[in-house]
Amino acid sequence: MLSYTLRRLAFAVPTVLIISLIVFLMLDMAPGDPTGSLPLTIPLEVREQIRQSLGLGEPVFVRYFKWLQMTVITEPLHILAGLTGWDIAPGGPRILSWQTRSPVGDILVQRVPQTLWVVGLGYLFGILIALPIGVISAYRQYSWFDQVGTFVSMVGFSVPTFFTGIVFILLFSVTLGWFPSMYDTTHVVRDWNSFLFQAKQIAMPVAVLALYNASQISRFMRASMLDNLNQDYVRTARSKGMGEQTVVLVHVLRNSMIPVVTVIAIGIPTVFTGAIITEQIFRVNGLGDALIRAIYVSDWPMVQTITFIFAILIVLFNLIADVLYGILDPRIRYD
Amino acid sequence: MLETSEPVLQVQGLKTLFNTRSGNLHAVNSVSFNLQAGELLGVVGESGSGKSVTMMSLIGLLPTPPAEVQAGSVMFGGQDLLKLSQRSLQNLRGRDIGFVFQDPMTSLNPVFTVGFQIMEPLRRHMGMNKSEAQARAIELLDLVGIPDARRRLKDFPHQFSGGMRQRVMIAIALACDPKVLIADEPTTALDVTIQAQILELVKELRQKLGMAIIWITHDLGVIAGIADRVMVMYGGQVVEYGPVREVFANPAHPYTRALMTTVPSVRGARAPKLNVIEGQPPILSQHPIACPFRARCPKAFDRCGRENPARYDVAPGHDAACFWDYQTGAPR
Numbered sequence: 001m002l003s004y005t006l007r008r009l010a011f012a013v014p015t016v017l018i019i020s021l022i023v024f025l026m027l028d029m030a031p032g033d034p035t036g037s038l039p040l041t042i043p044l045e046v047r048e049q050i051r052q053s054l055g056l057g058e059p060v061f062v063r064y065f066k067w068l069q070m071t072v073i074t075e076p077l078h079i080l081a082g083l084t085g086w087d088i089a090p091g092g093p094r095i096l097s098w099q100t101r102s103p104v105g106d107i108l109v110q111r112v113p114q115t116l117w118v119v120g121l122g123y124l125f126g127i128l129i130a131l132p133i134g135v136i137s138a139y140r141q142y143s144w145f146d147q148v149g150t151f152v153s154m155v156g157f158s159v160p161t162f163f164t165g166i167v168f169i170l171l172f173s174v175t176l177g178w179f180p181s182m183y184d185t186t187h188v189v190r191d192w193n194s195f196l197f198q199a200k201q202i203a204m205p206v207a208v209l210a211l212y213n214a215s216q217i218s219r220f221m222r223a224s225m226l227d228n229l230n231q232d233y234v235r236t237a238r239s240k241g242m243g244e245q246t247v248v249l250v251h252v253l254r255n256s257m258i259p260v261v262t263v264i265a266i267g268i269p270t271v272f273t274g275a276i277i278t279e280q281i282f283r284v285n286g287l288g289d290a291l292i293r294a295i296y297v298s299d300w301p302m303v304q305t306i307t308f309i310f311a312i313l314i315v316l317f318n319l320i321a322d323v324l325y326g327i328l329d330p331r332i333r334y335d
Numbered sequence: 336m337l338e339t340s341e342p343v344l345q346v347q348g349l350k351t352l353f354n355t356r357s358g359n360l361h362a363v364n365s366v367s368f369n370l371q372a373g374e375l376l377g378v379v380g381e382s383g384s385g386k387s388v389t390m391m392s393l394i395g396l397l398p399t400p401p402a403e404v405q406a407g408s409v410m411f412g413g414q415d416l417l418k419l420s421q422r423s424l425q426n427l428r429g430r431d432i433g434f435v436f437q438d439p440m441t442s443l444n445p446v447f448t449v450g451f452q453i454m455e456p457l458r459r460h461m462g463m464n465k466s467e468a469q470a471r472a473i474e475l476l477d478l479v480g481i482p483d484a485r486r487r488l489k490d491f492p493h494q495f496s497g498g499m500r501q502r503v504m505i506a507i508a509l510a511c512d513p514k515v516l517i518a519d520e521p522t523t524a525l526d527v528t529i530q531a532q533i534l535e536l537v538k539e540l541r542q543k544l545g546m547a548i549i550w551i552t553h554d555l556g557v558i559a560g561i562a563d564r565v566m567v568m569y570g571g572q573v574v575e576y577g578p579v580r581e582v583f584a585n586p587a588h589p590y591t592r593a594l595m596t597t598v599p600s601v602r603g604a605r606a607p608k609l610n611v612i613e614g615q616p617p618i619l620s621q622h623p624i625a626c627p628f629r630a631r632c633p634k635a636f637d638r639c640g641r642e643n644p645a646r647y648d649v650a651p652g653h654d655a656a657c658f659w660d661y662q663t664g665a666p667r
């Protein structure tokens with residue numbers, strides 16, 4: 001198992017490096033300039049000085065390695081120092097957002113919690129809803145429960161989140177007035193009432209994401225259960241006199257979870273990227289919102305960093321999925 | 336010994352059909368047979384003749400729907416198994432009746448250890464705690480000839496060879512000392528030397544434990560080697576039934592006769608070439624109103640197309656379902 005994990009890890013590191021190069025070069029070649037949004041009255045020499053001070057005059061590979069060093073060492077250390085109070089923040093330049101002139105790491109630290117709460121809860125609830133629905137739908141295939149579940153998940157899966165989001169806002173905020181339509185990031189939970197408000201304002205974006213994720217995962221769960229319900233070992237379990245509950249919830253479920261768990265793990269980063277749209281609709285100023293704004297004003301360092309974070313997440317969760325697969329499936333573990 | 340002992344299992348007029356999208360499929364039609372205590376009943380018949388469906392019907396192992404056991408009775412221990420609730424059947428399965436299936440590669444759950452899978456019925460039926468079940472599991476693996484039993488309990492099925500897995504399956508089936516063991520082509524998926532080993536094992540276990548066995552196979556040679564009695568099935572029906580020696584000496588049904596000539600070495604002498612029974616198996620979309628074998632039968636005459644022959648006594652304990660009298664060579 002250890003060598004299996006190390007093998008996977010050995011593949012992950014070069015993958016991340018190559019992605020970092022691509023992300024850097026693509027955005028480096030993109031049109032746009034840190035001085036592009038400055039007033040036209042600023043003379044050319046001053047603009048050139050600004051460029052130099054941002055390190056843009058150097059050859060591209062020098063800039064890449066500097067960028068890489070700042071992205072994977074300097075910024076994370078600064079963030080860690082900020083979170084823990086340890087004195088580990090290195091000196092030297094940091095990645096600065098062209099838009100705000102403050103370090104990218106500091107901006108992200110403010111943005112990530114919102115995204116984690118909304119997206120994380122959306123995914124978590126999605127999973128919690130999806131698994132039992134998938135199990136029951138498969139066990140009672142073609143029952144009314146299964147038919148309704150199939151229909152709802154088809155709708156939930158094929159209707160984009162920006163549409164469900166708007167429908168939710170129209171229905172529950174505008175018409176019924178149950179929930180606020182905008183997410184107030186400055187809100188702080190202090191007591192029961194402020195907690196209730198937080199729960200209310202987070203409910204709709206979480207519901208939109210949960211519905212979407214649940215549709216997808218419940219389909220996977222159902223398909224995987226159906227696959228396994230027809231296996232010979234299920235008949236063996238019944239022939240031993242095991243009750244239906246044991247047969248389904250121990251024998252079949254344990255096998256069915258193998259592909260589902262990997263799908264869930266692989267899906268986590270795509271949920272981050274997919275949540276960009278949900279964040280826009282509900283005005284959650286999370287990571288996705290930061291990315292969109294940075295793209296509007298050609299703030300390439302910001303875009304590079306967020307894109308790179310997404311890429312790392314994808315590679316990381318693929319790795320986690322592989323390892324989980326090995327943990328769950330003894331046939332792989334004992335390779 | 337054959338005729339005197341009390342039957343442990345009495346099957347009467349069993350009828351099972353499948354409700355499929357393309358209509359009904361009458362897989363088992365009026366099957367009746369007895370299983371005496373301690374005897375080994377061999378069941379033969381070509382693919383699709385209803386051997387597996389018959390045995391699974393006995394104990395409620397068929398998926399319902401599509402399967403439906405329509406008629407018959409299965410007397411076991413003084414009760415009719417077809418009338419029992421799912422719950423009572425569960426209590427019976429694995430405790431009084433053990434099953435071994437054809438494919439050992441897929442019959443064990445890949446994600447649980449072999450030990451867990453053997454201990455499951457012990458804890459379910461015998462109320463054993465973990466250490467008792469473990470001790471018994473080691474005993475069982477020893478019994479079926481798996482060396483180093485204690486250590487192997489922790490292994491997963493994929494760490495065993497096919498033959499070893501079938502031994503594990505047998506250990507599971509025998510875990511609670513069942514009165515009846517039903518083995519559905521337990522050696523078909525194994526290569527020849529392993530087949531022979533499993534057969535030896537079963538012979539030995541029978542001597543030791545004395546349970547009755549139903550052994551489904553395609554191989555008449557196996558039947559000749561281990562069975563006390565044989566039941567030949569065709570098109571979801573029993574076409575011949577009797578003590579092995581009797582049936583092999585005087586096969587009374589044309590299908591049994593054809594089967595014997597397709598087997599090269601049943602009675603030592605090699606047939607010059609492997610005979611294949613010509614024609615197609617019957618279509619089971621209706622309850623049979625004629626003899627299912629007539630289309631392929633060399634002896635068929637007009638009555639065979641009008642009526643489905645009932646089983647008649649050829650000799651004491653030996654019967655066949657045919658209108659043709661093998662002794663006179665004329666219609667009965």
Ligand SMILES: Nc1ncnc2c1ncn2[C@@H]1O[C@H](COP(=O)(O)OP(=O)(O)OP(=O)(O)O)[C@@H](O)[C@H]1O
Nearest residue numbers: 353355360362381382383384385386387388389401
């Ligand atoms: N789940 C099912 N649904 C529909 N038809 C079935 C099902 N299981 C079995 N049958 C049909 O019932 C008939 C009898 O099948 P059965 O499995 O008992 O044959 P068998 O004698 O065991 O054959 P084999 O030697 O190939 O195992 C076949 O025609 C088969 O197609």
Ligand SMILES: [Mg+2]
Nearest residue numbers: 386387388519
């Ligand atoms: Mg079969």
